[in-house]
Amino acid sequence: MILSGFSPLLRVPLLAGLTRDSLLKMDPETAHGATITALRLGLAPQQDGPDSAELKTSIAGLELSNPVGMAAGFDKNGEVPRPLALMGFGMVEIGTVTPRPQTGNPKPRLFRVGAAEGVINRMGFNNDGHDEVYRRLHGVRVPAALGVNIGANKDTADFTTDYAKGVARFARVADYLTVNISSPNTPGLRDLQHEDALKRLLHAVLTVRGKSPVRVPVFLKIAPDLDQAALDSIARVIADTDLDGLIVSNTTISRDPVAGLENADEKGGLSGKPLFDLATIRLAQMRQRTSLPIIGVGGIHSPQTALQKFEAGANAIQLYSALVFGGLDLLDRIKRGLSAAVRSAGKRNISELVGSKTAEWASRK
Numbered sequence: 001m002i003l004s005g006f007s008p009l010l011r012v013p014l015l016a017g018l019t020r021d022s023l024l025k026m027d028p029e030t031a032h033g034a035t036i037t038a039l040r041l042g043l044a045p046q047q048d049g050p051d052s053a054e055l056k057t058s059i060a061g062l063e064l065s066n067p068v069g070m071a072a073g074f075d076k077n078g079e080v081p082r083p084l085a086l087m088g089f090g091m092v093e094i095g096t097v098t099p100r101p102q103t104g105n106p107k108p109r110l111f112r113v114g115a116a117e118g119v120i121n122r123m124g125f126n127n128d129g130h131d132e133v134y135r136r137l138h139g140v141r142v143p144a145a146l147g148v149n150i151g152a153n154k155d156t157a158d159f160t161t162d163y164a165k166g167v168a169r170f171a172r173v174a175d176y177l178t179v180n181i182s183s184p185n186t187p188g189l190r191d192l193q194h195e196d197a198l199k200r201l202l203h204a205v206l207t208v209r210g211k212s213p214v215r216v217p218v219f220l221k222i223a224p225d226l227d228q229a230a231l232d233s234i235a236r237v238i239a240d241t242d243l244d245g246l247i248v249s250n251t252t253i254s255r256d257p258v259a260g261l262e263n264a265d266e267k268g269g270l271s272g273k274p275l276f277d278l279a280t281i282r283l284a285q286m287r288q289r290t291s292l293p294i295i296g297v298g299g300i301h302s303p304q305t306a307l308q309k310f311e312a313g314a315n316a317i318q319l320y321s322a323l324v325f326g327g328l329d330l331l332d333r334i335k336r337g338l339s340a341a342v343r344s345a346g347k348r349n350i351s352e353l354v355g356s357k358t359a360e361w362a363s364r365k
Contacts, residue, residue: 028110039080045328047088054342055335055350057090059293059315060217060244062145062175066090066335067350068306071297071318072149072178077128078136085144088331092142093318094133095149096180099165101129102153105185111263117301117325118258118275121251122268124185125151130169137173148174149221154186164204171212179205182223182250184269190223195233202241217244224249224279224298231282235289245293248283251275272321275299277364280312284361287313301326303337310350311357
């Protein structure tokens with residue numbers, strides 16, 4: 001999921017000239033480049049003080065100071081994972097990264113749906129490739145869980161081989177890896193979610209993982225456009241593997257939530273606020289089918305919607321596009337809101353709220 005051009009730094013005073021309005025007037029990818037540059041220059045704020053004890057989270061063997069992460073797509077090339085961690089994210093996922101550098105789909109390929117606080121993208125895994133991204137990550141100390149989201153080059157004859165290469169390349173520098181088979185912008189990629197193809201894929205990547213000197217957790221990222229039969233199929237496959245967790249979900253090809261709005265007819269994946277209900281329903285339905293850890297992604301735009309992800313069954317969450325519309329302070333507001341919700345419920349940790357409303361969310365249409 002990439003939303004290039006929508007800066008979570010819109011409200012940072014240090015970014016002279018990069019106001020919210022000026023960034024939104026720029027070409028989206030130009031604005032995104034300016035944001036990455038600002039982060040590299042150290043112009044982003046850093047979190048003041050530790051996270052509250054209520055937010056300490058353990059997921060797939062990873063110890064997180066808080067369960068709120070930056071989703072893949074923002075830092076596609078591993079340029080700024082440390083600055084993002086210093087802002088206060090409990091995890092930072094870079095990528096998607098493919099074995100060979102890839103320019104992605106032709107421009108324009110990114111579209112704002114401002115009235116709905118949504119975004120449509122058809123970026124197509126544009127990235128610098130394994131070698132360059134590995135060079136950037138090697139030796140960098142990231143004070144949060146570092147995830148590397150791996151994908152396949154669009155012209156690879158067998159996508160499975162590219163995912164295996166990704167595990168082999170990044171197992172030593174990542175705290176976890178994400179096998180991303182859920183993007184709608186690489187033709188044929190989502191076919192890997194079908195049962196036989198998924199069996200073959202997971203066998204390949206987990207076999208490679210088993211040969212690594214470090215057992216890095218592996219997550220599988222799935223699409224929100226799967227029906228319940230497809231969720232059943234995925235659950236059967238992962239039950240017979242040592243996969244560590246799921247990420248639910250990527251962007252949707254549905255346009256129902258934004259029908260009739262500007263740019264709604266553009267091809268690509270829809271993300272942001274309009275994705276929240278669909279992604280959260282799929283999360284709950286997947287929670288009913290597996291006990292594996294789940295990272296909930298898609299449409300979180302407030303402390304309340306962040307809490308709803310946990311109630312639906314997420315063990316951790318990731319943000320991206322909402323930071324554009326809600327400002328960078330949304331991260332702090334969400335963390336404070338989650339801590340308050342834990343205390344209000346008479347609990348001691350956010351983990352005690354996980355799955356408390358799974359059945360309710362799973363039954364929604």
